[in-house]
Amino acid sequence: MKDGPTRDAYGQALVELGADDPRIVVLDAGVSDSSRSKKFGDKYPERFFNMGIAEADMVCTAAGLATTGKIAFATGFSCFLLGRSMDQILVSIAYSNTNVKLVGTHTGLAVGEDGPSAQMIVDMAYMRAMPNMIVIQPADWEETVQATRALIDYEGPAYFRLGRPKVKAIFDSSYKFEIGKGRVVKKGSDLVIFATGIMVQESLVAMEMLEKENINVTLVNISTLKPIDRELVIEMATSHKAVITAEDHNYIGGLGDAVGEVLLDAQISKSFKRIAVRDQFAETGTGPELFEKYGLSANHIAQAVKDSLRPA
Amino acid sequence: MNGSQLTTPNITQLEKTALELRRLALKIIFQAGSGHPGGSFSATDLMTALFFGGILNYDANNPKDPKRDRFLLSKGHASGIYYSVLAKAGYISESDLDSYRKINSERFLSGHAHPKTPGVEIASGSLGQGLSVGHGIAMGTRLDGYDSKVYVILGDGELQEGQIWEAAMSADKFKSNNLVAIVDYNKVAQDNITKDLKDLEPLEDKWNAFNWDVHRIDGHNMEAIMKVLQLPLHPEKPRVIIADTIKGKGVSFMEGKTAWHGVAPSAEDYEKALKELV
Numbered sequence: 001m002k003d004g005p006t007r008d009a010y011g012q013a014l015v016e017l018g019a020d021d022p023r024i025v026v027l028d029a030g031v032s033d034s035s036r037s038k039k040f041g042d043k044y045p046e047r048f049f050n051m052g053i054a055e056a057d058m059v060c061t062a063a064g065l066a067t068t069g070k071i072a073f074a075t076g077f078s079c080f081l082l083g084r085s086m087d088q089i090l091v092s093i094a095y096s097n098t099n100v101k102l103v104g105t106h107t108g109l110a111v112g113e114d115g116p117s118a119q120m121i122v123d124m125a126y127m128r129a130m131p132n133m134i135v136i137q138p139a140d141w142e143e144t145v146q147a148t149r150a151l152i153d154y155e156g157p158a159y160f161r162l163g164r165p166k167v168k169a170i171f172d173s174s175y176k177f178e179i180g181k182g183r184v185v186k187k188g189s190d191l192v193i194f195a196t197g198i199m200v201q202e203s204l205v206a207m208e209m210l211e212k213e214n215i216n217v218t219l220v221n222i223s224t225l226k227p228i229d230r231e232l233v234i235e236m237a238t239s240h241k242a243v244i245t246a247e248d249h250n251y252i253g254g255l256g257d258a259v260g261e262v263l264l265d266a267q268i269s270k271s272f273k274r275i276a277v278r279d280q281f282a283e284t285g286t287g288p289e290l291f292e293k294y295g296l297s298a299n300h301i302a303q304a305v306k307d308s309l310r311p312a
Numbered sequence: 313m314n315g316s317q318l319t320t321p322n323i324t325q326l327e328k329t330a331l332e333l334r335r336l337a338l339k340i341i342f343q344a345g346s347g348h349p350g351g352s353f354s355a356t357d358l359m360t361a362l363f364f365g366g367i368l369n370y371d372a373n374n375p376k377d378p379k380r381d382r383f384l385l386s387k388g389h390a391s392g393i394y395y396s397v398l399a400k401a402g403y404i405s406e407s408d409l410d411s412y413r414k415i416n417s418e419r420f421l422s423g424h425a426h427p428k429t430p431g432v433e434i435a436s437g438s439l440g441q442g443l444s445v446g447h448g449i450a451m452g453t454r455l456d457g458y459d460s461k462v463y464v465i466l467g468d469g470e471l472q473e474g475q476i477w478e479a480a481m482s483a484d485k486f487k488s489n490n491l492v493a494i495v496d497y498n499k500v501a502q503d504n505i506t507k508d509l510k511d512l513e514p515l516e517d518k519w520n521a522f523n524w525d526v527h528r529i530d531g532h533n534m535e536a537i538m539k540v541l542q543l544p545l546h547p548e549k550p551r552v553i554i555a556d557t558i559k560g561k562g563v564s565f566m567e568g569k570t571a572w573h574g575v576a577p578s579a580e581d582y583e584k585a586l587k588e589l590v
Contacts, residue, residue, distance in 0.1 A: 025455070049451065049486070057444045057478035064448020067433055068456065069378065072448075087438050088475070092445055096427055096435040 001169035002141040006162040006197075007105040009144035011036025014073065015043050017152060022047070023069060024152065027062050029055045029076040034164075035105045037075040055084040059102065063092035066099040071152055078104025078120040078161065086126060093157045094130040101151050102127075105162045107137075108248030109282050109290040110198050112164075116281040119290075125253020127159040128226045134179065135225040137161035139200040140170040143223060146177035154179055161225075163248075165287055167201050170221065182229035184236070188216035191308055192240040193301070194233065196222045196255045199246035199275070202291065206301035217305055225258055233262045242271035242308040248296055251276035273304045321365040323534050330360040330534070333400060334562050335589045336409070337392040342582045344413035347423070350572040352393035354498035354531070354557035355385075355465055359397050361537040362463055369460075372402035375430045379458045382433055382449050386442020387467030387496060388424035389574065395421050395429070403431035440473025442466065443493055447483050447550075450491040461545070463492045469501035472510050480522040483550040491550040493524075496531065498559035502573045519552045531555025563588050 002009075018024045018040055030053045032038035041048030051058040055076055062072035074081065081104045082089065093100045104123055111119045127135045136151070136158060138144040144162065151158055170185060185200060186207065195203040200221050207217060220236055222228065237243050243263070247255040256274035263270065275296060282294050291297040334356050341347035362368050362383060369381040385394050392412070399406045404419050411417035420428035424437030434445045446464035453460035470476065483491050501509050512518070519526045525546040529536040540553055559573070560566030563585040577585055 025452075047455065051482055052478075052485070054475075054478035054482070056440075056475045057482055060441045060444030060475070061448035061451070061479075061482065063434060064445040064450075065452045066448075067427075067445075068449055068452030070452050070455070088441055088444075091435050091438045092441050098434070 001172045003166060003168050004141045005164060005166050006138050006141065006144040007036045007164065009141040010103060010148055010162055011039040013145040013148040014040040017149060018044050018047065021152065023071045024073065025049065025065050025070045026073045026075060027051055027058050029053055029058045029081065031077055032075070035075045035077070035103070037073070055080050056088045059085045059088045059100065060092045062100045063096060063098040071099055071101070073101045073103055075103040075105070077106045077118065078123050079106070079118055082120070082123050082126050090130060094132045097132050097156060099155050099157070101158045101160055103160045103162060106164045107161050108163065108198065109277065109294055109296060110163055110165050110248055110287040112287040112290065113284050115284045119282060121250040121277050122253065123159070123161060124225055124249050124255070128253060128258065132157050134158045134227065135161070136179065136223055137197040137225060138223050139197060139221050140167050142169065142171040142173065142175055143177055146175070147223065150177055150179050161197065163198050165198070167198055170200055177223070180224045180227050180229060182220050182222045182224070182232040185219040185221050188218045190217060190240060191242040191244065191305055192218040192220060192236045193244045193246055194220045194222050194255065194259050195246040196225065198248050199296070202296065202298050203246050203301055205298035206305065209298060209302045210305055215305060215309065222255060225255060228258045228262060230262050233259055234266050234268065237263055237268050237270055244273045244275060244301070244304055244308060246275040246301055249276055250279055252279060271308045273308055275301055275304055321538060323538065326360055326365055326534050326538070329364050329400070330357050331589055333360060333393060333396050335586060336396040336399070338577065338582065338585055338589070340396065340409045340412040341392045341576045343410065344576060346413060346576050347392045348389040348574050349392065349577065350500065350559040350566055350569065351387060351390040351467060351496070351498065353561045353563065353566065354559050355387070355390050355496045356393050356561070357532050357534060357537060358465060358494055358496060358555055359393060361534060361541055363397050363401050365538050365541065367541045368463065370401070372431065375403060378456060379460060381460050382446065382462040384433055384442045384446045384462070384464045385425065385436060386464050387439065387470055388436025391423060391425050394425055398429065398431045401431065404429065439467065439470040440475040443476050443479035444482070447479050447488055447491055450488045451486060454490065459490070461490045461492060463494060465494045465496055468495055468497045468499060468506050468512060469509065471495065471512050477522065480519070480524065484523040487548040488550050489545045489548050493550070493552045495552065495554045496557050497554055498557040500559040500568060500570055500573065502570065504570060515554055523549060525549040525551040526554065527551065528554040528556070531557035532561055
């Protein structure tokens with residue numbers, strides 16, 4: 001069990017996995033110290049390409065490398081990695097179906113003080129909308145390491161959403177990550193929370209608060225946003241009275257929509273609340289302050305649970 | 313390897329091939345009822361030299377050979393000539409061309425090429441991406457220890473995309489001398505002449521400033537094209553060949569006209585054009 005930022009776990013995993021697999025190449029857009037791809041660059045300089053502050057060029061270069069049989073990890077701050085290169089990603093990666101892993105660090109309001117232009121809250125919406133693209137957001141260190149390995153074995157375009165702040169360990173080494181599979185983190189009754197990324201940790205804090213009031217809910221980690229674990233979502237929604245989704249992302253296009261789509265398609269009608277950014281830009285402040293002010297904190301999750309369970 | 317076996321390319325033969333390819337490209341654009349004849353014809357002589365002048369090392373029967381040279385048509389709208397060349401080179405059959413721009417095309421002969429078609433490395437259709445992709449390929453083949461070269465044809469209007477200059481900086485940084493960009497400088501874009509849209513000049517100075525090995529030729533003079541393509545690689549600089557071309561080259565009423573950027577000829581114009589392409 002290891003605590004720590006998911007970006008650190010990614011940097012560490014790349015170094016370890018890079019030793020045995022010469023197909024792995026890593027690119028960065030001039031933020032390799034923060035994105036942690038520098039660790040790989042220090043160890044394998046011949047397979048590391050710092051493309052400078054030029055994300056569009058970087059993602060297309062990654063696509064070119066991929067056509068020569070490389071597994072290209074194009075790394076950067078999510079805001080610019082995706083924001084500066086949506087068309088390049090669509091044509092040279094998604095449509096061309098090249099084996100590029102887009103690794104976006106510094107996501108969500110958790111980024112904090114750098115402000116809304118650095119707080120990526122639309123990335124899952126961007127990436128879920130693209131054919132051929134899968135979307136993964138790990139919840140902790142262990143899951144990040146395992147997901148990095150899984151992305152190497154998976155042939156095709158992927159978006160890997162990582163975070164800046166330290167997160168607590170959720171999983172131990174007995175956990176087995178699988179692309180497309182959600183996982184019940186804690187079994188309760190009455191209500192199920194589907195959470196992703198840092199919101200798994202936040203939900204656990206909320207659940208501790210609720211347990212003191214004898215409210216025991218179920219928590220499911222959804223690390224693969226696309227393709228979502230439809231079977232598990234249906235099973236969990238059916239076996240609970242109410243559903244809550246929790247994500248550090250705008251409420252449009254992310255986890256809430258992904259779960260909601262499954263429920264609508266399956267004609268499952270439940271009380272449904274989304275903990276997410278309410279279609280607005282936040283402001284500067286620490287991550288926890290922003291979580292509190294913009295409705296993402298454990299307090300908000302606990303309140304949403306209570307509201308959902310209150311008799312109509 | 314088909315291409316490289318033509319060790320002593322005959323200039324007259326290449327010119328004949330170019331003419332044949334122009335007729336074929338115009339035929340498939342006419343049959344499709346849509347397409348881009350102007351930009352296809354300006355690039356025809358350059359592509360003829362690359363594929364049939366013994367420049368590109370390729371084997372149409374083994375299109376994924378990791379040691380192959382690569383060709384990328386970054387100005388993807390010139391697909392009419394691209395597929396004609398791929399058919400003549402043996403990647404696809406000439407009868408496949410009947411499905412150009414048609415639904416259920418077995419070889420996926422879309423308006424802009426995609427790697428589902430044998431011989432195509434990457435999707436195109438959005439200008440500005442090919443040089444970066446080509447550079448990634450150039451770095452990848454070097455990592456593998458191959459001496460593959462990567463040729464990327466760019467449109468002149470395409471040089472207005474900022475990403476081209478990002479790639480130009482990158483190829484300099486990584487000393488990617490196995491990357492060769494060819495600018496099809498036909499001076500005409502979609503809705504305007506390039507100069508009035510946003511002037512590229514002084515173009516040689518721009519590439520020189522980005523530290524590339526710069527050459528400028530007449531892109532319809534087969535001898536000049538062959539001569540520059542046969543030059544040994546620069547020891548460390550990526551190379552750019554600025555080829556002065558004419559949009560619609562070969563058909564008098566299409567030459568230099570924005571109107572022929574993206575329209576297929578009428579039956580009457582088609583017959584008229586064929587009479588000139590002899």
